[in-house]
Amino acid sequence: MSLLRVEGFTVRYGALEAVRExxxxxxxxxxxxxxxxNGAGKTSVLRGLLGLAxxxxxxxxxxxxxxPRSPEALLERGLVLVPxxxxxxxxxxxxxNLLLGGFHRFRKRQHLRPDLExxxxxFPRLLERRRQPAGTLSGGEQQMLAIGRAxxxxxxxxxxxxxxxxxxxxxxxxxxxxxxxLKREGTTLLLVEQNAKVALSLAxxxxxxxxxxxxxEGPAEALRxxxxxxxxYLGLSREVEEG
Amino acid sequence: MDATIxxxxxxxxxxNGVVYGLLALSLVLVFAVTRVIFVPIGELLMFAPLSLVxxxxxKLPGTxxxxxxxxxAWALLARGRGAALPLLGGMGLxxxxxxxxxxxxxxxPAVVLLVVYLGVASYRVFFQPMREATVLAFLIMAVGxxxxxxxxxxxxxxxxxxxxxxxxxxxxxxxxxxxxxxxxLFAVGSVLGLYLFFRRSLFGKALLAAAxxxxxxxxxxxxxxEAGMVAFGIASLLAALSxxxxxxxxxxxxxxxxxxxxxxxxxxxxxxxxxxxxxxxxALAVGFFESFTSFYASAYKEALVFLLLVPALFYQSFRVRAxxx
Numbered sequence: 001m002s003l004l005r006v007e008g009f010t011v012r013y014g015a016l017e018a019v020r021e022x023x024x025x026x027x028x029x030x031x032x033x034x035x036x037x038n039g040a041g042k043t044s045v046l047r048g049l050l051g052l053a054x055x056x057x058x059x060x061x062x063x064x065x066x067x068p069r070s071p072e073a074l075l076e077r078g079l080v081l082v083p084x085x086x087x088x089x090x091x092x093x094x095x096x097n098l099l100l101g102g103f104h105r106f107r108k109r110q111h112l113r114p115d116l117e118x119x120x121x122x123f124p125r126l127l128e129r130r131r132q133p134a135g136t137l138s139g140g141e142q143q144m145l146a147i148g149r150a151x152x153x154x155x156x157x158x159x160x161x162x163x164x165x166x167x168x169x170x171x172x173x174x175x176x177x178x179x180x181x182l183k184r185e186g187t188t189l190l191l192v193e194q195n196a197k198v199a200l201s202l203a204x205x206x207x208x209x210x211x212x213x214x215x216x217e218g219p220a221e222a223l224r225x226x227x228x229x230x231x232x233y234l235g236l237s238r239e240v241e242e243g
Numbered sequence: 244m245d246a247t248i249x250x251x252x253x254x255x256x257x258x259n260g261v262v263y264g265l266l267a268l269s270l271v272l273v274f275a276v277t278r279v280i281f282v283p284i285g286e287l288l289m290f291a292p293l294s295l296v297x298x299x300x301x302k303l304p305g306t307x308x309x310x311x312x313x314x315x316a317w318a319l320l321a322r323g324r325g326a327a328l329p330l331l332g333g334m335g336l337x338x339x340x341x342x343x344x345x346x347x348x349x350x351x352p353a354v355v356l357l358v359v360y361l362g363v364a365s366y367r368v369f370f371q372p373m374r375e376a377t378v379l380a381f382l383i384m385a386v387g388x389x390x391x392x393x394x395x396x397x398x399x400x401x402x403x404x405x406x407x408x409x410x411x412x413x414x415x416x417x418x419x420x421x422x423x424x425x426x427x428l429f430a431v432g433s434v435l436g437l438y439l440f441f442r443r444s445l446f447g448k449a450l451l452a453a454a455x456x457x458x459x460x461x462x463x464x465x466x467x468x469e470a471g472m473v474a475f476g477i478a479s480l481l482a483a484l485s486x487x488x489x490x491x492x493x494x495x496x497x498x499x500x501x502x503x504x505x506x507x508x509x510x511x512x513x514x515x516x517x518x519x520x521x522x523x524x525x526a527l528a529v530g531f532f533e534s535f536t537s538f539y540a541s542a543y544k545e546a547l548v549f550l551l552l553v554p555a556l557f558y559q560s561f562r563v564r565a566x567x568x
Contacts, residue, residue, distance in 0.1 A: 083459075100463045104465075
């Protein structure tokens with residue numbers, strides 16, 4: 001049985017249909033990536049899943065339908081989003097941001113200490129900057145913090161929205177190295193990414209979205225060789241990475 | 244002006260300033276978490292001593308029934324498990340009030356509970372259902388509530404002024420009563436308590452987080468509704484305690500809360516509705532300014548205090564860039 005199954009998923013913003021009848025499944029420990037151009041509906045899928053946008057269709061987690069959907073309710077069930085723009089608390093310290101990631105599980109610091117140490121082991125740079133306000137970190141460090149905060153919630157599925165956006169190539173490599181480490185540890189990943197090259201290098205399978213619909217899907221390796229994907233996305237992502 | 248008068252004015256300014264300060268802190272907290280300018284906070288402040296006078300004279304105040312009606316509406320809106328808090332709270336409130344009729348010392352905690360319950364219920368019934376509204380829509384609702392609560396205050400308590408018995412009698416020094424000292428100590432304790440709450444407790448940090456980034460807070464499992472209720476609860480608690488301590492020094496009446504709340508608002512604006520320390524210092528400045536203007540031009544005292552808003556807004560208009568809502 002798939003860990004997450006999405007069936008006939010449609011997301012609307014008023015009259016605008018951003019995603020139309022999208023279906024996919026995600027197995028335990030798997031990394032699935034949604035790629036596609038700007039405005040293809042990738043982020044809308046995540047927003048719809050978490051109840052941040054109006055959505056229709058069925059979503060099952062471990063065979064049980066997820067209903068109603070809100071970020072708080074899904075957090076309890078283990079679906080944790082690292083959003084585009086990161087949504088950090090800039091005035092609070094790095095450590096406070098991390099601790100608040102586990103706030104729904106425990107409301108006392110000492111209970112969260114083991115998770116905090118695990119995140120610091122993954123991101124030693126966050127340990128160095130633990131007392132610094134989050135707003136003073138560089139873009140890459142903020143992305144690390146956003147991922148670290150999500151890990152504090154002990155996700156069953158980690159949803160990532162454009163983790164490489166606006167980062168220097170070296171930092172993108174570093175972030176994806178850590179995501180690879182998480183995947184090896186068995187974390188299930190659903191990754192929305194415009195930088196198709198890095199996303200397909202990490203993921204097991206991929207879905208190409210175009211104008212709100214699934215245009216292509218298959219194993220990441222096959223998509224990397226697909227002439228259409230190479231022409232439409234990989235060329236562009238190579239330029240982005242090199243630029 | 245000689246040194247004695249100067250001393251009187253400074254003490255008077257300090258005593259009023261710390262109360263405006265607590266109101267300003269409450270307004271900043273509520274605005275930061277919910278984007279509501281909590282205009283009726285002055286009415287809640289006055290409801291505490293007026294309800295106390297009623298209760299100590301052996302009558303149940305109308306504010307109790309108002310709180311229970313709002314609590315009922317809150318329970319209907321919350322439904323399911325969420326209805327337990329307003330229902331149990333309402334029953335507890337009723338019980339404490341009946342007990343306070345027999346044991347007068349219980350009247351103090353009873354009216355504090357009443358005002359906190361009323362404040363949280365006001366948020367849950369009037370503001371939370373319109374959570375996606377603009378700041379302007381929240382302001383219209385807040386002003387409407389202020390007018391309604393002031394009118395209900397007149398219905399419940401009449402137009403008379405009341406002076407409850409002070410907790411402490413006599414003067415500490417000339418110009419400062421022991422009750423005034425209590426007000427100052429309470430203000431210092433509250434500021435320290437709020438500081439520790441926000442600095443040391445994860446719950447306090449969660450409240451700050453909800454104020455800084457709503458989406459981030461939701462993704463971390465901090466429900467904005469809960470954060471809003473806690474913010475309104477803290478603000479109402481400070482208002483109730485300030486009202487109880489201040490009322491023996493001034494005359495409590497249904498119409499007096501608005502002026503106090505408005506001066507707290509002036510101080511909160513001096514802090515840009517964002518900075519807690521600047522808002523508190525602004526409140527002390529408002530207190531001293533009011534004290535000195537009442538000496539030099541008492542007829543224009545209120546107008547001159549509100550004139551302080553002009554340079555503050557002028558400064559903010561340069562500092563803050565306009566944003567689309």
